[in-house]
Amino acid sequence: MAETTNHEDGRRPVVVVDNLHVDYKVMATGRKTFAGAYKLFDRRARGVRTVSALKGVSFTAYENESIGIIGSNGSGKSTLMRAIVGLTPATKGAVYASSRPNLLGVGAALLKELSGEKNVTLGGLALGFSKKEVEEKYDEIVSFSGLGEFMELPMRTYSSGMSARLKFAIATSKEHEILIVDEALSVGDKDFQKRSEERIRGIREKAGTVFLVSHSMRSIRDTCNRVIWINKGELKMDGDAKDVIEAYEQSK
Numbered sequence: 001m002a003e004t005t006n007h008e009d010g011r012r013p014v015v016v017v018d019n020l021h022v023d024y025k026v027m028a029t030g031r032k033t034f035a036g037a038y039k040l041f042d043r044r045a046r047g048v049r050t051v052s053a054l055k056g057v058s059f060t061a062y063e064n065e066s067i068g069i070i071g072s073n074g075s076g077k078s079t080l081m082r083a084i085v086g087l088t089p090a091t092k093g094a095v096y097a098s099s100r101p102n103l104l105g106v107g108a109a110l111l112k113e114l115s116g117e118k119n120v121t122l123g124g125l126a127l128g129f130s131k132k133e134v135e136e137k138y139d140e141i142v143s144f145s146g147l148g149e150f151m152e153l154p155m156r157t158y159s160s161g162m163s164a165r166l167k168f169a170i171a172t173s174k175e176h177e178i179l180i181v182d183e184a185l186s187v188g189d190k191d192f193q194k195r196s197e198e199r200i201r202g203i204r205e206k207a208g209t210v211f212l213v214s215h216s217m218r219s220i221r222d223t224c225n226r227v228i229w230i231n232k233g234e235l236k237m238d239g240d241a242k243d244v245i246e247a248y249e250q251s252k
């Protein structure tokens with residue numbers, strides 16, 4: 001996107017979501033038990049169904065913003081994030097981004113049979129670092145993950161929280177202009193959660209824009225200055241974090 005600015009206060013837009021619709025096509029199998037007696041019913045139940053996960057969502061995200069995405073299960077939060085990154089195509093509407101958004105996670109690149117140490121190298125290379133850059137960052141990644149003595153053990157021996165900590169430490173060792181964190185903060189203990197929140201604030205301070213999807217209102221309140229509430233595929237509310245969280249909690 002060109003260097004456009006918001007004329008009201010000079011902020012630069014980094015992601016524009018314009019009337020975004022996402023439909024999923026799913027095969028409904030119908031129910032075998034009804035096949036004989038209720039042919040009509042069965043015919044209606046079988047076949048391709050369309051699930052409208054997002055129905056015309058629009059907003060603009062600016063540099064330096066940390067935006068919390070909230071909403072009940074199945075409301076469309078992950079679909080929205082996947083569409084911003086380009087993993088899920090828009091059925092209608094579009095997403096424009098000033099640079100490639102990164103979905104936090106190097107998970108796919110890591111191998112359970114290899115040690116934590118080897119996985120730092122693998123994950124780092126997957127993020128685009130050179131071998132030398134990975135070596136330079138190694139100590140910092142290990143120290144942030146808090147897994148010092150476990151680095152020589154294979155990752156399959158790690159608990160899910162330990163694996164998630166290592167992935168978070170690797171993924172955030174890179175500076176991101178647009179970073180999407182989907183529920184990552186709910187992993188790990190209180191101390192690790194605090195440090196990851198600090199790291200997210202750090203990314204934001206370096207002119208980055210962060211989207212944080214979480215069911216933890218505490219994490220959202222502590223990290224985000226703006227919150228978008230998605231309800232049944234539609235944007236229900238967008239505004240100051242405190243106001244949106246309050247309205248969301250009152251709706252339950």
Ligand SMILES: Nc1ncnc2c1ncn2[C@@H]1O[C@H](COP(=O)(O)OP(=O)(O)OP(=O)(O)O)[C@@H](O)[C@H]1O
Pocket residue numbers: 024025026051052053071072073074075076077078079080
């Ligand atoms: N790959 C898929 N194929 C078919 N339907 C899908 C697919 N992914 C999501 N959906 C449907 O799209 C809707 C939105 O799902 P999504 O995962 O975006 O919600 P969410 O708000 O992230 O939920 P949660 O808080 O439970 O993670 C749901 O109805 C879900 O069943």
